[in-house]
Amino acid sequence: MNLYRPFSVSSGSNAPYMRGFWSYERATWATLFCLIPPLVATLWENGGALFPALVLSVITVVGWQALFVARRKIPQRRGVLVSAVIFVVIAGGDAPLFPAVLGLSFGIILGELVFGGRGFSFLNPVVVALAFIIFAYPTITFSSPADWLTYASIPGAVFLIVSRLVSWRMLAGFVVSLIATSSLFGAVIDLGSLTQGYFLFIVIFLACDPATSACTNSGRWANGILSGFLVCVFTGSGGAANEVQPLIMAIFLGSIFAPLIDRIVVEINVFMRSRRNG
């Protein structure tokens, strides 16, 4: 018997594999629904200034996906809209339109579409897009978000965790590791900042993204702990943990390690089972 094969496989016929009530479409709609309050809060704060960025972002992701659907026969998915909305909430007010479209195109193509779409890639396209903007345009700074962003993210966060679309283990690992590491280093980061700024939004919608974080329970703890630790490292002394740059860089590295973490967890599991059962 192959010890690497799961006992049951999912109901869908294509990746990303999901179980039970949740299908890919339902999960996408639920996530989009959860994104409405943060988006409204951001639009409210910025007035109409954000609408061009929102429209352009949606056109960008939908257009690139249409091209890949036509040329490479990848499935048409609405998940790209989730990426566009998250991107606009974080970068819409700060990045000028051309860098924003360029970064988002880079992220959506190299972060997702070349691999075959969501569920096939190992990095969240928004993380790739923001990392691209951070590296390509060091002069662009991300100002603090709408005052209400954290509160507006709470309903979505609660819903995603309760419905188990987002793993509480990942979130718990992240926060615990952040607190532990910062106290270990003698409070290098301001923990009060966790309730403001981008922290909750980015952690829930990017760090805990089920498609790009670890997918075993122990792996989720490890993944969260690693990302939280990296935030502390990148924040440096006296910084806040709610800034875009350290969070995105930490999540970027954490996502890259997620498959390795999963692999190690599976190997350990297989080793234990084969020793137990002979």
Add this chain to the structure above:
Amino acid sequence: MKQAYAHLTDPLIKANPITLHILGICSALAVTTSVSTALTMSAALTVVLVLSSAMISAIRHHMPTAIRLIVQITIIASLVIVMDLFLKAFAFEMSKRLSIFVGLIVTNCLVLGRAEAFARRNPVWPSVLDALGNGLGYSIILLTVGTIRELFGVGTLLGYEILPLVENGGWFRPMHVMLLAPSAFFIVGFLVWVIRSLRPEQAETPEFRILSHDETAQS
């Protein structure tokens, strides 16, 4: 004649040393931040490659197989030292900008690769054509990457302003990432992608594929 011609033209795109054999990547990343350095490096490498191939091919019957690598490296290294000194004498500024990368032509897999794979067992004239073709193929990629990086990194080509910068009252916002090594990786990757889309015979067979649900259930 036709075959000799193929030695020259094949390495340009069809068997390009960088995009198909993935040789000479190190210098392709390091010296392509501007067109002028890419141009100088391409010329230096092509000259070294042609001369070394000619010499190695000329002495191929007298070269003991056991020590052939030593002999080849000695010839290549001598030529590279001459080239390095030549640049220092006549283009000192450029030589400073290229720093150690001219010297590192010695270890460029492309030069030794052509010596080992072609010049060692072919007559002088085809070897020269093959070396020239590979040098030009290398130059094409270097110049393409250099053009993209200089144009979008600082908005100039060969030092002339093409895209007016925001800080000088224009509209172009330079992309800092173009001046960093990762951008060259991405550009070379995109070039490989484009070439392999146009010439599918270059694409490698995938090492694995993702099983569909039915196949997973059966096994």
